[in-house]
Amino acid sequence: MKSFLKICTIFILLLNTVLGNPEKKIVKIGLGYSGRSYDPHKHTDSSTLAITKQIYNNLFILDNENEVKGELIENYSIKNNTIEMDLKRGILFQDGEELNSEIVKKSLERNKSIPVTKVLVDPIEKLEVIDKYKLRIICTTNVDILLHNLTHSSMAIVKEDKNKKLVGTGAFKLLEWGTGQKVILEKNDNYFKGSPKIDILEFLTIPEAPNRYIALETNEIQIAYDISSIDVKAFKNSKDLEILNKLSxxxxxxxxxxxxxxxxxxxxxxxxxxxxxxxxxxxxxxxxxxxxxxxxxxxxxxxxxxxxxxxxxxxxxxxxxxxxxxxxxxxxxxxxxxxxxxxxxxxxxxxxxxxxxxxxxxxxxxxxxxxxxxxxxxxxxxxxxxxxxxxxxxxxxxxxxxxxxxxxxxxxxxxxxxxxxxxxxxxxxxxxxxxxxxxxxxxxxxxxxxxxxxxxxTYNIGINKNIKGFKFNPNGNHILENIEY
Known part of the structure; x- marks a missing residue:
């Protein structure tokens, strides 16, 4: 009888493992350089922002026609050198706090205090909170310049959680950074555009371009940034890989x-x-x-x-x-x-x-x-x-x-x-x-x-053909929130 119960227990545990804990969907991305930190305001190199773009969102983004459109903004109006913005409601940071005007104001003021991003917010003369979801920016310059500047990935809206660590509103949240050689992000189920279909993103530093291609070919990674021009030819004969070649x-x-x-x-x-x-x-x-x-x-x-x-x-x-x-x-x-x-x-x-x-x-x-x-x-x-x-x-x-x-x-x-x-x-x-x-x-x-x-x-990006939903961004901070594998 005891043996029978033991067998039943093992069977139930195995069943729970299969049904209750399905294997996580993981996509690995090979970078040429390590991200320097998860702070997009302090480090604006392309490898850092390629990662942080998945963690944070901007007030505005550029569409395929290089036109400014709202991301965290529902709508906005311009009068003379003033922008009035209305935030989207119900957007949550990864610690559960709702996006509001005070947080946005504090984030932009943080940009102004950091030399490397200060140049982007120099046009801001004054920030005014109108109410919980509305704020006003008074500019010293052409408003169009500031709107474009606010699309830069280093202008992402950030906040500190209770442990003084930065969190964002993005599709993925930070799980592990370490030295930056291997960065692990996990999906944000509360993402305002919908929960990602991928559970885990891993960014791996692979300095040599030929090694990134080999890692892609052997399926150690599924996406490789900055494929060398020499390796591009190899993609023509591949049944499993494709190359994306676009002007940045x-x-x-x-x-x-x-x-x-x-x-x-x-x-x-x-x-x-x-x-x-x-x-x-x-x-x-x-x-x-x-x-x-x-x-x-x-x-x-x-x-x-x-x-x-x-x-x-x-x-x-x-x-x-x-x-x-x-x-x-x-x-x-x-x-x-x-x-x-x-x-x-x-x-x-x-x-x-x-x-x-x-x-x-x-x-x-x-x-x-x-x-x-x-x-x-x-x-x-x-x-x-x-x-x-x-x-x-x-x-x-x-x-x-x-x-x-x-x-x-x-x-x-x-x-x-x-x-x-x-x-x-x-x-x-x-x-x-x-x-x-x-x-x-x-x-x-x-x-x-x-x-x-x-x-x-020109970007050469190697992609496993089973990856769907990759969105190219000419600034190098490609959008991974909709990828499937």
Missing amino acids: YGTDFLSINTEKAPLNDKRLRQAISYAIDKDSINEVIFENTSKVANSIITPNTFGYSNKEEKKYNLEKAKKIMKDYKTPIEIELWIYEDTSKYQMAQIIQANLKEIGIDVKIQTLELSSFLQLTAQGKHNALIGLWYTSTGDADYGYYPLLHNNSRGGVGNRSFYNNQRVNTLLDEARKEPVKEKRKEKYEEIQEIILDENPIIPIVYK
Whole structure:
């Protein structure tokens, strides 16, 4: 009898396991770099925001036509330089507290206190809570700029829970961060857009692009960001994998420290620009899957102008260099990234032809960001996403004197005309006139070359064909709330 009862008990436990605890649906995503923290206000690198985008929501987002629409906002109205916003009701944070105007106000004020995101909320002069769900923002600038800025993933609405940890309203909540090498998120059953169909998201850091492809091929991961151009070809013959190839808001560029002699000389920078063979970079490194850049901002960004850049012209570069005593020695800094290193090698070879000896210095990403913010470098290869879809976020952080250093202006460029144009553009209510100011800025930059645009970043994302509902985002913070597997 005891044996019979024991067997029944085991059977019931097994039945409960099968019926009551179904296997969790897990999707694993491979990233090239680790997220730095789960605080989207303090860390705005693409790997961090790729993760935090799943935890938090914004007041506004951009649709497929680059138009602003509400996410946490039900509706809004604009009068002069004032925005009145009405929050959606019943949205819960992951600790159970309801979204309200006071929390939104506190979150935006937090942005203003953090240097790296302050540039996005500079247009805010005053925040006023009208009632529990309504608030008013009074702007010092064109309202359209602020609306676009509020779509940036680092402008996510956050709050502290009772343990002083940040929580959001997003589709997934943080389960484990650790060092950032492996980040685990679990679904938020109370998500206001509906509970996700996936139980767990795991973000794994796999630094080498070929290893990300192998992990995808062996189903260790189901989504791989930043597949190398070389590996793209392999997807054509795969029955299980597909590749998504789309233009982003990102631009790879050479940034030159304009405070360091002899690079503070405009003509020397012009020679460098003429000497760089961008077409070869696109062909050799990106297999012509990218597009040669003529601007810091991408063609899908408001304010872009199709001005002709300095085409590769070795003879012009050599002619300018006759005025200089060569060889000139400079250090070119990059962070650990295969394509950046290959780019640096081509630039090194290009500049050697005109008497400039380039020493390539590779740094770990956090050291790279810290030291270049301090201006320790001669030149660097960087990547910038104009993630708001508006030229202000491409030009102001990278070029305005107020943004020198960690905010973004690592060329330490200071041109009074550019500063004035950027300030005027922020106040200009007429879109076409604002665009004219950005066009003039682009002309100045193409002449003075504090930053030399190289290629527009195209995303290669490898996806298991069993994954459905992946939503591409040109800012790199792709939407995973609707994926199925």
